[in-house]
Amino acid sequence: MISETHVGRSYPPSAPYLVSAAKVAEFAAALGDAGNPAYAGPDAVAPPTFAVLLSSAAWQAMFDDPELELSLSSTVHTDQRFTWHRPLRVGDAVTATLTIDRVRARGNSAFISLTVALDADGERVCEAASTLLHSWPEGKAA
Template sequence: MISDIHVGRTYPPTAPYLVSAAKVAEFAAALGDADNPACAGPDAVAPPTFAAVLSSAAWGAMFDDPELELSLSSTVHTDQRFSWSRPLRVGDAVTATLTIDRVRARGTSAFISITVTLDADGERVCDAASTLLHSWPEEKVA
């Protein structure tokens, strides 16, 4: 089960995700920002929250780690912060690398702080920091 001994654990980067003009436009439209010229065309930049889509792809490695005994269906995403070096641009090939920063386990629950680093073609673009709340059935921790 996840505990403070897992702090510092880093998972391999995801496969590269190619940021496309179509996906940026689709995401901007979902946000109600379809008319924003910055999000259109071959030189578009992605809305800042597009990073959440890419960073959540890295969560799979953590949830697939059998030692942690985590389940996405028992997890609530409680907090999200982004620290940007530059915007995501159409044409970026982005990888996401997840690191466990902090674990606070109490009884049947644990707060798990993670950072997902987004790199585009070897350049750090964004750190997406999240706090997750995970709960286990009482019989699991007894």
């Protein structure tokens, strides 16, 4: 089960995700910002929250770690912050690497702070920091 001993654990980078004009346009439309010219065409940049899509690929490695006993269905995403070094651009091949930064376990719940580093072609583009709240069934202490 996840505990303070897992702080610092990192997982291998995700497979590269190629940022395409179609996916950027689709994401912008879902945000209600389809008319923004920054998000259109072959030289488009991605909306800042597009990083969540890329980060979720890295989250899967953590949820697949049997030692942690985590389940996405028992998890609430409580906080999200981004530190940008440059915008994501159409054509970027982005990998996502997750590191567990902090674990605060109390009773049958744990707050898990993590950072996902997003790199494109060897260049750091963004760090996406999240806090998750995970709960286990009553009687199973974290």
